[in-house]
Amino acid sequence: MVKKIFSGVQPSGNLHLGNYLGAIKNFVELNNDNDNKCIFCVVDLHAITVKQNPKELKDNIRETVATFVASGIDVKKSIIFNQSKVPAHSEAAWILSCVARMGWLNRMTQFKEKAGKDKEKASIGLYSYPILMAADILLYDATHVPVGDDQKQHLELCRDIAQKFNKDYEVDDFFKTPEPLIKKEFSRIMSLKDGLKKMSKSELSDNSRINLTDEKDEIISKIKKAKTDSLPLPTNKEELERRPEAKNLIGIYSSLTGIKLEKSIEKFSGKNFSEFKDELSNEVVEKISPISNEIKKLLQNKDYLDEIVINGCEKANEISSKKITEIHKIVGF
Ligand code: AMP
Ligand code: TRP
Numbered sequence: 001m002v003k004k005i006f007s008g009v010q011p012s013g014n015l016h017l018g019n020y021l022g023a024i025k026n027f028v029e030l031n032n033d034n035d036n037k038c039i040f041c042v043v044d045l046h047a048i049t050v051k052q053n054p055k056e057l058k059d060n061i062r063e064t065v066a067t068f069v070a071s072g073i074d075v076k077k078s079i080i081f082n083q084s085k086v087p088a089h090s091e092a093a094w095i096l097s098c099v100a101r102m103g104w105l106n107r108m109t110q111f112k113e114k115a116g117k118d119k120e121k122a123s124i125g126l127y128s129y130p131i132l133m134a135a136d137i138l139l140y141d142a143t144h145v146p147v148g149d150d151q152k153q154h155l156e157l158c159r160d161i162a163q164k165f166n167k168d169y170e171v172d173d174f175f176k177t178p179e180p181l182i183k184k185e186f187s188r189i190m191s192l193k194d195g196l197k198k199m200s201k202s203e204l205s206d207n208s209r210i211n212l213t214d215e216k217d218e219i220i221s222k223i224k225k226a227k228t229d230s231l232p233l234p235t236n237k238e239e240l241e242r243r244p245e246a247k248n249l250i251g252i253y254s255s256l257t258g259i260k261l262e263k264s265i266e267k268f269s270g271k272n273f274s275e276f277k278d279e280l281s282n283e284v285v286e287k288i289s290p291i292s293n294e295i296k297k298l299l300q301n302k303d304y305l306d307e308i309v310i311n312g313c314e315k316a317n318e319i320s321s322k323k324i325t326e327i328h329k330i331v332g333f
Helices: 017-032 054-071 088-097 102-106 109-115 124-138 149-168 216-225 237-241 244-257 261-268 273-299 302-331
Strands: 003-009 036-042 078-082 144-146 179-181
Touching: 003 017, 003 054, 003 124, 017 036, 017 054, 017 144, 017 244, 017 273, 036 054, 036 302, 054 078, 054 273, 054 302, 078 302, 088 124, 088 302, 102 124, 102 149, 109 124, 109 149, 124 149, 144 149, 149 179, 216 273, 237 244, 237 261, 244 261, 244 273, 261 273, 273 302
Parallel strands: 003 036, 003 144, 036 078, 144 179
Antiparallel strands: none
């Protein structure tokens, strides 16, 4: 069976190691499999659910495209485009917002986290954000959606919306219910400053994350400063589970090297953090620096990046406008 892969990344700046290990690395693996059809979307409509500086947003859209390409996504084999240039997304989001239920959205933990204490002041867009995400996925009949762990609940909502639409309008199997592709072990990379907090673009301290554009020296310095506890490295998985910072750093090592978690624990068992951190730095630099250099090179060639998106938008428009026409018929427009 041909797998139809769809995923999105917000162009909100500071793409980091969490985005890479939780999502983009998997995009590349899926893209390398010729049996898959892949679509990767720069979700700029999602980005404006919180305030953005327009000039920076424009640059960040290009940087996200550059990151996809620099990470190894083959533009000949996949569609890369930005959401705002494909009108079907906004339109489908409206129609689906009439299918989704308030009660479902009220359960979304990401909204609660992002809106913080003062929910009254959050944008309506931030609240209805998962409906737009469902529209993104359902317009392309995506069968599989690679994401980090934080998007699991949004994907469940997408499945609920698809099923309710199909049932309400008596159109069996019109919207396909997509499967999430979430890596079991490395789908939640934590902050370098706090092993209990997700690594995030919006965290104030730049030392909390490795950005995909960081220079070698910055990477080394951030890993040196990364929080640890005062014990030697754990000797087994049970101990690792109890020590969040060690768990995160060993997890990053294991994910980057492809050495299984158990083997990675064994390799550093009982050693001190400074020795481990040197090896970890080498790995991060080896894997991330080529991407970082390539991003910078690609950003010199804006016309090339814009061309990728223009081509991608054309293809995405072709697919999604057909689906929207069918939706119109079903709804009775
Ligand atoms: P975003 O930057 O929120 O658009 O996220 C893009 C992709 O990266 C999504 O699939 C997220 O689930 C994933 N992601 C973001 N932060 C992390 C993290 N700290 N660990 C793992 N995956 C992440
Ligand atoms: N909400 C996702 C995030 O913040 C990004 C996203 C938007 C997405 N639309 C999508 C991911 C569709 C997968 C499929 O990470």
